[in-house]
Each structure stands twice: as C-alpha cells, then as structure tokens.
Amino acid sequence: MNRFIWLIRREIWEHRAIWIAPLVVLGCLALALVTGNVHLGPIGTTDGNTGFGAFPAEMQLKLLVIAYAGLALVVLVVMGIISFFYSLDSLYSDRRDRSVLFWKSLPLSDAETVLSKFAVACVVIPLVAMAGAVLAQLLIAAGGSARLAMSGMSAGIMWQPQAIYGGITIAFLWCFTAMLWYAPIVGYLMLASAWAPRGPFLWAVLPPVAIWVAERMVMGSEYAGDFIAGRLFGLKRLLGTTGGAGDLSHAESGTGVSKLSQLDLVGSLKEFYSSPDLWLGVLAAGLLLAAAMWVRRYRDETS
Amino acid sequence: MSDLIVARGLGKTFGTTRALNDVSFHVGQGRIVGLIGPNGAGKTTALKALLGLTRFDGELSVLGLDPYRQRHQLMQDVCFIADVAVLPRWIRVRQLIDFVGATHPKFRREVCEQFLSRSDIKSGSRVRELSKGMVTQLHLALVMAIDAKLLVLDEPTLGLDILMRKQFYETLLNEYFDEQRTILVTTHQVEEVEHILTDLLFIDRGRIVLDAAMDEVQEKYAQVAVRPEHVAAARTHKPLAERQGLGRTHMLFRDANRGELERLGEVGVPSVADLFVATIQGARA
Numbered sequence: 001m002n003r004f005i006w007l008i009r010r011e012i013w014e015h016r017a018i019w020i021a022p023l024v025v026l027g028c029l030a031l032a033l034v035t036g037n038v039h040l041g042p043i044g045t046t047d048g049n050t051g052f053g054a055f056p057a058e059m060q061l062k063l064l065v066i067a068y069a070g071l072a073l074v075v076l077v078v079m080g081i082i083s084f085f086y087s088l089d090s091l092y093s094d095r096r097d098r099s100v101l102f103w104k105s106l107p108l109s110d111a112e113t114v115l116s117k118f119a120v121a122c123v124v125i126p127l128v129a130m131a132g133a134v135l136a137q138l139l140i141a142a143g144g145s146a147r148l149a150m151s152g153m154s155a156g157i158m159w160q161p162q163a164i165y166g167g168i169t170i171a172f173l174w175c176f177t178a179m180l181w182y183a184p185i186v187g188y189l190m191l192a193s194a195w196a197p198r199g200p201f202l203w204a205v206l207p208p209v210a211i212w213v214a215e216r217m218v219m220g221s222e223y224a225g226d227f228i229a230g231r232l233f234g235l236k237r238l239l240g241t242t243g244g245a246g247d248l249s250h251a252e253s254g255t256g257v258s259k260l261s262q263l264d265l266v267g268s269l270k271e272f273y274s275s276p277d278l279w280l281g282v283l284a285a286g287l288l289l290a291a292a293m294w295v296r297r298y299r300d301e302t303s
Numbered sequence: 304m305s306d307l308i309v310a311r312g313l314g315k316t317f318g319t320t321r322a323l324n325d326v327s328f329h330v331g332q333g334r335i336v337g338l339i340g341p342n343g344a345g346k347t348t349a350l351k352a353l354l355g356l357t358r359f360d361g362e363l364s365v366l367g368l369d370p371y372r373q374r375h376q377l378m379q380d381v382c383f384i385a386d387v388a389v390l391p392r393w394i395r396v397r398q399l400i401d402f403v404g405a406t407h408p409k410f411r412r413e414v415c416e417q418f419l420s421r422s423d424i425k426s427g428s429r430v431r432e433l434s435k436g437m438v439t440q441l442h443l444a445l446v447m448a449i450d451a452k453l454l455v456l457d458e459p460t461l462g463l464d465i466l467m468r469k470q471f472y473e474t475l476l477n478e479y480f481d482e483q484r485t486i487l488v489t490t491h492q493v494e495e496v497e498h499i500l501t502d503l504l505f506i507d508r509g510r511i512v513l514d515a516a517m518d519e520v521q522e523k524y525a526q527v528a529v530r531p532e533h534v535a536a537a538r539t540h541k542p543l544a545e546r547q548g549l550g551r552t553h554m555l556f557r558d559a560n561r562g563e564l565e566r567l568g569e570v571g572v573p574s575v576a577d578l579f580v581a582t583i584q585g586a587r588a
Contacts, residue, residue, distance in 0.1 A: 006405040014393050097392055101385040102442075104356065106406050107378040298358075 003108065007116035008124060014093070018125060021082050022132035025075065029136055033143035061162050068167030071140060072133040072174055079129035079175075080182070083121050087189035090117040091296055092200045110297040114190065118289055121186045126175040133171035137164070173269055181235050184281045187288030194295040231281070237272060307332050307453055307485050308353065312361035315348050315509075322348040323359065324509035330502070332452075333482040337496050338489045339579055340506035346489040349506065350457050353487070354383055366452060379408065382446050383455035390442055392431035396424055403445055415448035418474075436467045443471065447479045454479075456488040460495070468495055475499070497575040505582050512586040513578075525556045525564055526573035533567040540564075544581035555581045 145155030
C-alpha cells in the first residue's frame with residue numbers, strides 16, 4: 001500500500017498541472033471578485049424585482065446551492081480537461097523520454113503502475129476538483145456577502161449551513177459521479193496511451209471519429225456517434241430533466257429563476273445511479289484497464 | 304558455484320530475421336561476463352530476454368525464475384541499466400532517491416548518498432539540469448546502492464567521455480563487485496572492459512561464437528609477433544588471424560604449442576579486441 005502511495009506521489013511530481021491548474025482557476029476567480037468584474041447571476045443583481053433580496057429565504061437558499069453547483073460545474077470541466085490530457089500522457093510520456101526501462105527496472109508490477117495512474121485520473125484529480133469547488137464556493141460566499149453588505153442587505157444568508165453544506169454536497173456527489181461515469185473514457189485513453197507508437201492523442205481520437213464517419217457514410221445511421229456523444233455528454237442529465245446548462249445562463253429572467261428552483265439535483269442523481277449505463281461503463285473501464293496493463297507489460301519497447 | 308543464468312536453445316525471431324538462434328550459455332555467481340558482438344548481433348535481444356522484457360523461444364532461467372512470467376519478482380534481485388541517459392528528465396534527484404528507496408526493498412539509501420556526496424550533484428536539481436556525466440553518476444549511484452544479485456549493463460558508457468568511462472568501470476569493480484554479485488555487460492568498447500571481465504561471450508548473427516573464461520582464453524590463445532623470416536613457418540600452424548605490424552606480423556593462434564610459438568617471435572596474450580575480430584571473421588568464413 002505504501003508503495004502505491006509513492007506511485008501516486010510520483011505522478012503528482014511529474015504532472016504538476018494537477019494542482020497548478022485549479023490554483024490558477026481559483027486565482028482568477030479571486031481576482032475577478034476583488035476587481036468586482038464577476039457577474040454572480042441572481043445573487044449579484046439588486047435592481048428590480050428579480051433581485052436576490054426579493055426572494056423568500058427558502059428560494060434564496062436554493063438559488064445559492066444552484067449557483068454553487070454551477071461553480072462546481074466549471075471546476076469539473078477544468079478538471080475533466082486535465083484528466084483527459086493526463087490519461088493520454090500517462091503511459092506514453094515515459095516511453096517518449098525512454099525512461100520506461102528505468103521504471104521497469106524497479107520491482108514494481110505493471111499492474112500497480114497502471115492502477116496508480118488510473119487512481120490519479122479517477123480519484124486524485126476529482127478530489128482536487130472537489131477541494132477546488134469548495135474553495136471557490138467559499139470565495140464566492142465571501143465575495144457575495146461583501147456585495148450584499150454593500151447593498152445594505154444582510155449577508156447572513158451566504159453563510160447559512162444549508163447553503164454551504166448544500167454546495168459541498170453537490171460538489172462531492174458530482175465529482176464522485178463524474179469519476180464513475182468517465183472511468184471508461186479514462187480507461188480507453190490509458191489504453192491508447194500505452195499502445196500508441198507515437199502521438200497518443202491522434203491514436204485515441206481518430207478511431208472513434210473514423211467509426212462515426214464511416215457508419216454515417218456506409219449505413220447512414222449514427223449509432224456510434226450517439227454512443228460516443230451519449231458517453232461524453234451523458235453527465236448533463238445530472239442537471240435534471242427540466243434544467244440544463246443552457247437554462248442556467250438564462251437564470252436572470254424571472255421565469256428562469258422559477259425554473260431553476262425546480263431543479264431537483266439530488267433526484268436526478270438517484271435516477272442516474274439506477275441507470276445501467278453507469279454500471280456498464282464501470283465494467284468497460286475495468287476491461288480497458290486490464291488491456292492497458294497487458295499492453296504495458298508485453299509491449300516490446302525497442303521493436 | 305551455482306549458476307545464476309541458464310539459457311538453453313534460446314531463440315527469437317523478428318519477422319524473417321533470427322535475432323537469437325539456438326543460444327545456450329550459463330553464467331555462474333561472482334562472475335563478470337562480457338557479452339560482446341557487432342551491431343545487430345542479438346546482444347540487446349538476449350539481455351531483454353534475460354530481463355523479461357521480451358518473449359523468447361527455448362529455456363531460460365535467471366536466479367531460478369522464468370524472467371518473462373516472473374519479471375516482477377526477478378526485479379527484486381536484478382538491477383539493470385539499459386542506457387545511462389534514460390532517467391526521467393522531470394524528476395528531482397531527491398525525489399528519485401525517495402522513490403527508489405520507498406519502492407525497492409534492497410535499496411540502501413546511505414550508500415547512494417555516499418556516492419552522490421562525492422559528485423557535484425545537488426539533491427534539489429532536476430535530472431534535466433544535470434550534465435550527461437552527472438546523470439550517469441546518479442544512475443550508477445542508484446544502482447550500486449541496490450543490493451542486487453545480478454547487475455545487467457547494456458552499453459552503459461555510451462556517449463560518455465573517456466574519463467567518465469574509466470571512472471565508471473573503476474567504481475564498479477572496486478566498490479560494487481564482490482563474490483556474491485554477478486555482472487553482465489555488453490559494450491562496443493571492449494578494450495575498456497577486458498581487464499575487469501572474468502568471462503567472455505561472443506555473439507554474432509544470433510549465435511554464440513565463443514564462450515570462455517578469461518583464464519581459459521589466456522591458456523588457449525596466444526598472440527605472436529612473428530619475425531619476418533618466420534612468417535611462412537608460422538602459417539603452417541594455422542593462425543586464426545593475421546595482422547601486419549611494425550616489422551612484425553601479428554598472428555593469433557589457438558591451442559598451439561608454446562615452445563614452438565616462442566621460436567617464431569614474442570608470445571603474448573591476445574587482446575579481447577583481437578580475439579573478437581578473429582573469432583567473428585572465423586565464424587563468418
């Protein structure tokens with residue numbers, strides 16, 4: 001177990017983007033808050049009857065949680081990008097710089113190595129994302145309460161336990177769900193990374209695109225395309241059936257806000273977990289990882 | 304003396320070329336074996352088979368294990384340097400030592416640090432900031448701190464200047480090697496390793512063409528600087544090779560009578576390089 005932790009530490013030493021990128025995002029957010037250029041959606045507006053203060057307390061809380069969820073979404077997308085490139089590089093970078101034989105000269109099994117890299121992509125990065133989302137939320141709470149105070153309203157609402165915990169719960173559930181949902185993609189990217197003679201990005205991206213195009217041209221159908229898009233964007237179902245990322249941007253209008261307040265974030269999670277798609281994906285991730293281990297172990301580096 | 308490596312009928316084919324063809328040899332404990340051959344002779348393939356990095360036909364046992372199936376176990380007691388310049392470039396020296404220390408049960412940190420204290424390598428530097436010579440020193444310090452039974456070196460001094468090469472082998476012989484350890488080394492620069500080797504394995508076109516201990520070589524082979532008037536007489540003893548020198552013809556003999564050779568000219572021990580050239584040419588003729 002101790003060795004596994006060292007393997008993970010090694011990954012974090014090598015891929016510094018894992019902690020630098022969220023710091024940069026948080027830094028930008030803090031900067032925007034300080035310079036007052038950030039638009040906090042319904043929270044920031046005090047004019048007219050759509051202002052945050054005009055809503056009943058219960059509604060305010062719900063809106064806060066939704067705003068935090070939106071924030072978590074941004075962090076998640078950033079981490080998704082990091083995870084994508086990390087996975088693609090994970091079993092290729094040491095082959096590119098030819099240090100793979102050095103790593104293989106240590107008494108570590110290839111299965112351990114592959115698993116440690118998978119754990120970074122699927123556990124460490126989401127955990128960092130979660131911490132980032134919570135930090136961002138606290139930043140917003142601080143910035144939001146300063147705004148409310150400036151407009152002469154009570155800032156207490158920002159620090160209501162329900163709002164804070166609600167935001168944290170959403171961040172946690174989403175990170176965890178995203179990890180399970182995208183595990184097969186991570187597995188696929190790692191397999192491409194282990195296998196690609198060079199340029200793993202093309203090796204990973206071209207086959208699905210080629211299958212999609214070929215299917216369209218030959219059979220005129222889009223099963224492959226739908227399958228890929230379903231996996232890539234399937235997570236948006238988490239935003240509930242009535243809402244969607246697009247609706248969040250229209251939240252300033254009165255109807256948007258009332259629509260938003262109907263979002264059932266926890267209910268959609270339940271539905272998500274009961275769908276076979278999620279669990280079939282986890283199974284596929286296991287198979288893809290086993291394949292990546294096999295390629296890593298038996299690939300002849302000099303031929 | 305037990306055999307650390309036993310190879311019987313080792314074979315490996317890449318497409319239509321036989322990289323290894325019915326290779327059999329064994330290596331005992333406490334030996335320093337030079338695996339020497341021209342480019343493309345199959346040296347690296349043989350080493351990779353020994354290290355479990357490539358599939359092979361035939362029988363092979365290293366420390367009693369099947370290297371291909373039990374590679375992970377094997378690496379507990381085997382250390383190898385495939386090429387000195389391949390340490391990961393992004394890592395810091397301190398991180399590298401921490402990592403090897405945490406993952407290798409036979410790593411002795413104090414030994415490694417002692418080696419490094421004699422160099423200019425700083426523990427905070429990244430490998431990419433080090434000169435090639437320093438990377439080699441670092442790699443060697445790591446490897447020598449591992450209490451391994453078998454050390455495999457594949458062209459360890461490639462790209463190093465002559466001072467570094469000399470230092471490399473001196474450190475290896477004086478501070479690392481003992482009767483408990485075995486070293487297998489491949490190199491092109493035979494003249495630099497010949498004084499440390501105990502055994503020779505010549506390989507050419509996937510076959511072992513010479514397998515002998517150094518003392519055996521000194522007994523069996525003789526290099527004679529033949530005086531001009533004896534050249535014709537010397538040729539009747541069927542020299543393996545002949546080379547013109549300053550006023551003398553150097554001939555390499557195998558299993559020839561010492562007394563007779565001494566009448567032809569000055570008798571000496573052939574260099575590994577001369578022996579190598581003669582053996583390879585003989586094998587190909």
